[in-house]
Every structure is written in C-alpha cells, then in structure tokens.
Amino acid sequence: MNDETLVMTPGPTAIPVDVRNAMARSAMNPDVDPEFASYYETLLDKLARVYDTNDEMVILGGEGILGLEAAVTSLVASDEDVLCLGNGLYGDGFSDFVEMAGGNPVSHSIDYTDGFDADEIASLVEGNDFTAATMVHCETPTGLLNDFEEILTILRDAGILTVVDAVSSLGGTPVPVEHIDVCLGGSQKCFSSPPGLTTVSVSDSAWEKVENTEQDSFYTSLEPWHDPDFSFLPYTHLVSNLYALDASLDRILDEGLKSVFARHEETAQLCRKRGRELGLEPFPGTESLCSPTVTAFEIEGRAKEIQRRLHDSHDVLVATGLGEMADDILRIGHMGYNAQKSRVETTMDALESILD
Known part of the structure; x- marks a missing residue:
C-alpha cells in the first residue's frame, strides 16, 4: 500500500x-x-x-x-x-x-x-x-x-x-x-x-x-x-x-453528532444504491438491517479476486468477508473519515470498472 x-x-x-x-x-x-x-x-x-x-x-x-x-x-x-x-x-x-x-x-x-x-x-x-x-x-x-x-x-x-x-x-x-x-x-x-x-x-x-x-x-x-x-x-x-x-x-x-450520523446514513445509502445498480445486494438482504457504517455485498466465490484487482488496478483497498464467508463477501467501510460521498463514488466507480 x-x-x-x-x-x-x-x-x-x-x-x-x-x-x-x-x-x-x-x-x-x-x-x-x-x-x-x-x-x-x-x-x-x-x-x-x-x-x-x-x-x-x-x-x-x-x-x-x-x-x-x-x-x-x-x-x-x-x-x-x-x-x-x-x-x-x-x-x-x-x-x-x-x-x-x-x-x-x-x-x-x-x-x-x-x-x-x-x-x-x-x-x-x-x-x-x-x-x-x-x-x-x-x-x-x-x-x-x-x-x-x-x-x-x-x-x-x-x-x-x-x-x-x-x-x-x-x-x-x-x-x-x-x-x-x-x-x-x-x-x-x-x-x-x-x-x-x-x-x-x-x-x-x-x-x-x-x-x-x-x-x-x-x-x-x-x-x-x-x-x-x-x-x-x-x-x-x-x-x-x-x-x-x-x-x-x-x-x-465540532461537526455535531446529528450531522455525523446523517453523513454516515447518506453515504451508506449511496454505497448500496451504486451496488444494486451493479447487480449486487447487501448481505443482510433487509434494508432495515443494513449498517450505516459498513456495507457487505454478496459476491460468491470472487471476493478475494476482486479485492486484489481493486488494489492492483485502482489503488482502492476494501475488505472481504471473514471465516467461511471470506471469499463470498466484499466489504466497503464508509465509517468515520471514510463516510464521504466522494470516497464512496471513487470506490464504486473502480468496482464498476472491475465488474464490467
């Protein structure tokens, strides 16, 4: 890195x-x-x-x-x-x-x-x-x-x-x-x-x-x-x-908790929207169960490969799943400093390029 x-x-x-x-x-x-x-x-x-x-x-x-x-x-x-x-x-x-x-x-x-x-x-x-x-x-x-x-x-x-x-x-x-x-x-x-x-x-x-x-x-x-x-x-x-x-x-x-929470929610919604446009669904399946701090997309058997290609080709580092789901889930963290629409857009643009 x-x-x-x-x-x-x-x-x-x-x-x-x-x-x-x-x-x-x-x-x-x-x-x-x-x-x-x-x-x-x-x-x-x-x-x-x-x-x-x-x-x-x-x-x-x-x-x-x-x-x-x-x-x-x-x-x-x-x-x-x-x-x-x-x-x-x-x-x-x-x-x-x-x-x-x-x-x-x-x-x-x-x-x-x-x-x-x-x-x-x-x-x-x-x-x-x-x-x-x-x-x-x-x-x-x-x-x-x-x-x-x-x-x-x-x-x-x-x-x-x-x-x-x-x-x-x-x-x-x-x-x-x-x-x-x-x-x-x-x-x-x-x-x-x-x-x-x-x-x-x-x-x-x-x-x-x-x-x-x-x-x-x-x-x-x-x-x-x-x-x-x-x-x-x-x-x-x-x-x-x-x-x-x-x-x-x-x-x-300094930002205020209310503003911080709203920023996380808006960024998470953008991430999930962009993912669905690429044919990807958040893992929990139910919108009310989706976290505003991290989104896990189901990518069966391809997560590690896509993680590597995102890093090698686009200098974007994301995470995969853990345990038995290590290669079936791709995780994007939009928490804290990363809860910015511009950073999510860049990440999802790179992911779109890889999937295309």
Whole structure:
C-alpha cells in the first residue's frame, strides 16, 4: 500500500491528516507529569459526550477485542449463566470469552441475515437465571446492524447486566448507551484513529458487580480502573494514541453528532444504491438491517479476486468477508473519515470498472 491508496476498509479506517499529526506531539509522561491527569479527565469527558452518557468512561490500552474479553472477565464469576446473543461472527464469539472466564454461555444464535425477536428473548429470560447478556450492535463481517432497544429494556427489567460490542457503530450511528451496562468501542473504527485503544462506558450496576466478582486477571480486568486506592492509571498509557483519539473526538464534536450520523446514513445509502445498480445486494438482504457504517455485498466465490484487482488496478483497498464467508463477501467501510460521498463514488466507480 502507498500513500495514494484509498483505504475503504471497515476498520482500521483511513486516518485524517490532523489526527496523524496529533500523534507526532511531544509525549508527556503519564506516570509522573502532573498535567496528564487533567488532560486525561478532559479526554474522558469528550468521549462521554460522543457516547452520550453520564456513565463512567474508561480507555484501555489495547485493540477492541481487549474490551470484549475484559468486560466478560470482570463481570462473570465461575458457573454463572450468561446469555450470548449471536447473529454474526463476533456475537457468537462472546461465548468463548464466557467459557474462559469460567461461566456458562447460553447461546441464542440465529441466522446471520436475521434480527432478534424480542419475544423470544423474553421467553429465554423467563426460563433462566442469567447474570449478564452479551451482544453485538454492528456485525462488521456482514454489515448487519441490530436494533436492541426493546431487548435491552427486557434485560434491564430482569436485572440482567448487558455487555454490547459497539466497536464499529459508536461515532457513526446512534447507540442506546443509556440502556447498556458496558458499552465497548474501538479507536480504529468510526473514530478514524489508529488501532490500539478500547473505549468503555461502565454503569453503576456494572461497577457493583465487578467489585463483588473475584478477579483472576489484571490487564484484562476493569477493576483496577475503578479502585480509588490505586494509582491514577493501572499502567503506563499509550499517550500518542490518546492524542490521536483526542483529535478524532474533536472532529466529531465540532461537526455535531446529528450531522455525523446523517453523513454516515447518506453515504451508506449511496454505497448500496451504486451496488444494486451493479447487480449486487447487501448481505443482510433487509434494508432495515443494513449498517450505516459498513456495507457487505454478496459476491460468491470472487471476493478475494476482486479485492486484489481493486488494489492492483485502482489503488482502492476494501475488505472481504471473514471465516467461511471470506471469499463470498466484499466489504466497503464508509465509517468515520471514510463516510464521504466522494470516497464512496471513487470506490464504486473502480468496482464498476472491475465488474464490467
């Protein structure tokens, strides 16, 4: 890849110049510099505004998967039952983290083209004693966006803690954080910042459960970030990555969340429209399930070839599917900095040339 390559992957995304420049700042020492605490608190405040929440914010030094594992490790005790909702690769994958934490995953897996039925979830809740429930807001591998509003209400009324992977939706589309106990984001998706940071909002109920759950990990635990007797940060933070995230959050807040969400929706509609004109259908099949941050087109058995030709002939980098669908899905990321009509038009023009 060269500097002229148009990176249209669903994370890591292309990074704007001002965000890259922010990383070049002289780095303060987060362990001893007295100014760092004030800087970090201001950064957390900006993050909370993007999350649109009053819950406590945490930034972990590690890629988004760290947040998924840390949330489960922190909340789940041995032999506790956890409801794992899955209609995609990452939703199904939560059960692995539950098992590693010693819990009992109760998987409710449905077809990867379907949304969840609230009545079915209510029936599951009535017949079981779940400590927590895990789910994914946007399944990046298939471009599917889940509507969890009603389901989150059902789980909350039953006293079940909720863990939501919103890594590829936060900052690109509304997320019902006010109904979520642990909401996970990642720097390299809609924030268009470099990979390396996990963002987390934690409710009071979730903190209470963390404090009452024996922790058998340090780095993959949320507990050290909430202990008033501990040092300000559990470990030396990734300062240059924090600078980049700060610049990314400024971009979002300066534009305004309402405008940012509208830009993502308009760009996504353009991408899907251009795809249908080429005879391609978004994977979920149902328009209401299509994410405004990533579109996955069905291209059976040709995705890797088309990905290579787009890169070699047009300097456009897109992604293919994952797992068993690696060669059957072509994914275009229109999230964060990439949610621009001009960038989507260039990508789809190149795709049209390849298909012709």
